[in-house]
Amino acid sequence: MNFSDLRFLVLAEGKFGPLSSKTANGVIRYTPGRCVAVLDSTQAGRTAQEVIGFGGALPVVGTFEAGLAHKPNALLIGIAPQGGQLPQEWRGWIRQAIEQRLEVWSGLHFFIGDDAEFGPLAKRLGVPIHDLRKPPADLPISTGRVRDVAATVVLTVGADCNIGKMTASLQLRDGLKGRGRKVAFAGTGQTGILIEGWGIGVDAVVADFVGGASERLVLDAARGNEIVLVEGQGSLIHPGYSAVTYGLIHGSLPHAFVLCTQPSRQTVDSNEWVRIPPIRDLIALHEAVIAPLRPAPVIALSLNTFDLSDAAARDAIARAADESGLPATDPVRYDPAPIVEAVDAFHRARTG
C-alpha cells in the first residue's frame, strides 16, 4: 500500500495518554491524516485532543469492532511495552486485523511476521505485515566513514528516554525547511520510521552493529541534503537503553547535539534510583563521550514543558538558558525559532 494511503486503527489499549503511548502520539501529531481511530477501552468516547492534548476530533473507541466502523485499512501497534514483547491479550486484535485484511504495522522487538500463528495466516490471506524494527541484513561495523559527509549532522540527545528527542528533531526539520534548508530527518526508532517512511530501528540491531547502523543511516540521509537531523534514542544515563544511545553517538558522529530535557522530571524512566543530573553535567557528559572521536558541542536545549503552567514553563526555559548559556525553548508549545536558529547558525559557521 502507498504510504500516504494508510488509514490506521491505532492500538493503544489501556495506555493512551500524553506520555504512555509514544508511537501513537507521534503518528497522530505528524501524520494526522493517516489515523482514523484509537483503540483504548479505558478512554472510549473521548477524542485524541481530550486525552493527549492534540489530534483534534480523532475518536477513541472501546472495541475493535467500533474501530472497524471508521474504515481503517491498517492496524498500528501504537504503544511499546518495556522490552518490546507482545502482550498476550493483543493477540486477538492482531488476529482479527489480519482476518479483516488490515495491514499490520508494528515497532515491537517481537516480530509479528515471524510469529508461528500470524506469519502463516497473513501469508495465506495476502496481508502485509510491517515489522518496523526488523534490521536490514549485512549491517557493517562502523569505521568512521561518516566523517566524510559534507552535510551538518545534528543529533538529539536526552536526559531520559521518552522525553521529546524525536519531536524536537521533527520541529527542527519543519523550522529549517521553512528557511529553505535541504534537511533530512533520519529516523532511528519505530515512530520516526513510521512518520518519515524510512530509517533503521537502531535499538533492534545486534549490539556490535549499532554504530554501523547509525553510520549507514547518516550516509543515506546526507545525500542531497545540507543538514541531517538524527533522531536520538534512549539516554546516556538510562541503565536499560544507554548502550543504544552511546552507539548512536559514535556511529552517527554528529557535529553538534541538541539536548532534550523535561524540567519536571527528577529521575529516569522506570529507574527511580537514577537522579537526572543538572543540565551542565549532562552537557559535559555528552561532550566528553564524543571528544575522543570528534569534538562536538551541545548547541541548544529543547524542553518538554507539557505538564507545567505557562508561567512555570517560561520560567523553566529562562533558567535552563541561563544555566547553560544556550538557546532554549519548548519547540512544540512555543516558537521553535531559538533552536532552529541555533542549528542554522551552527551550519552556516561550519560551512561558510
Next chain:
Amino acid sequence: MNFSDLRFLVLAEGKFGPLSSKTANGVIRYTPGRCVAVLDSTQAGRTAQEVIGFGGALPVVGTFEAGLAHKPNALLIGIAPQGGQLPQEWRGWIRQAIEQRLEVWSGLHFFIGDDAEFGPLAKRLGVPIHDLRKPPADLPISTGRVRDVAATVVLTVGADCNIGKMTASLQLRDGLKGRGRKVAFAGTGQTGILIEGWGIGVDAVVADFVGGASERLVLDAARGNEIVLVEGQGSLIHPGYSAVTYGLIHGSLPHAFVLCTQPSRQTVDSNEWVRIPPIRDLIALHEAVIAPLRPAPVIALSLNTFDLSDAAARDAIARAADESGLPATDPVRYDPAPIVEAVDAFHRARTG
C-alpha cells in the same frame, strides 16, 4: 561431550599470531590440554610457542587432514573476522569436520547451526554445533537489580579492543583464588565463554538488551562468590564496539574498573583516525560515564607489553603508575600481585 574431554583442532588459517587469533590464543593459554593442533597453512611445521610465544609444542598444521592425525574430537573456530561473518573459504573445513563427526565450536556472529547446509547436515549425523554467541531467549531490559549483589564487581575496560581485558580478568582470577577468595569470572565474549564453560556474548544480543544481559550475568556469577570479575568488551573509544562497552558498564554496574592498555599502541584497532588518549583522560572518561548511576573508580592498570623489551616494558609500567597514581603491571609477563592486591584491598575496604 564433557567440557574437559574436548580435543580441539583450532582453525586459524592465515591469522595465527600474537594479536590476530584472539580466540585461539585464549583457549591455548587457559585450557592448553584441550587443543591438539592449530590449522594455519602459512605457519605449518612450527609450534604455538614459536608463533605466539606460548603453548609449548602444540603443532601448527597446514591441512585439515594433517590436523585429523592429531585425533581431535572438535573443530574450534579460533579467529574472529571483523563483523563476525563466515568466510566462504572456511565452508569446506566445516563440512569436513561435521562429516568426520567433529563437534563444531564457534563464536562467530554467523550462527553455523542455522546455516542451510550445516544445520541439517549436523542434525542428520548427530554432530553438536555450539554457537557460543547465540544469546539466551527472554533477556530483560536492565533495571539496576545488580546493585543488590553483595559481591564486589570488578570490570576490565580498555583503551581498545583486543588489548588484554580477558587476560587481565583471568590473571586476576587466578591470583585472587591463590589468596583463598571465592571469585567468579563472568565471560562476555566467545573466548571467555569457551574458557569458563558459561557466560553470555553481550556483543551478540539485540542492542536494547546489552544492559539486561550484563545484569543477568553478574547476578548469576555473584551466587556463592565474594568477587565477580567481569570480562570487558571493546572500548569506550572504539567507534565500532563502544555501544557494547557502554552497555556492559551500565548493566554490570561494577564497583571498580581495571583499565587495560598497550603502551606501544597509538591508535584504535581498524580506526587509525582515533588516537588513544593519555591514561588520565581514559580514567576520567570511565569514571564520568558510570558516575550518574553509581560512582566507581579505576583502581589498577593492566599493561600489555608483549611487543616491548624488558627494559622498555618496565619503564612503561613505571610511567603508567606514575601518571595515574595507581598500581600497574603486565600480569602475564610479570608478577600480577600489584593489581591482585589492588582488587583484594578494594574488596576488603568495601566489605570490611
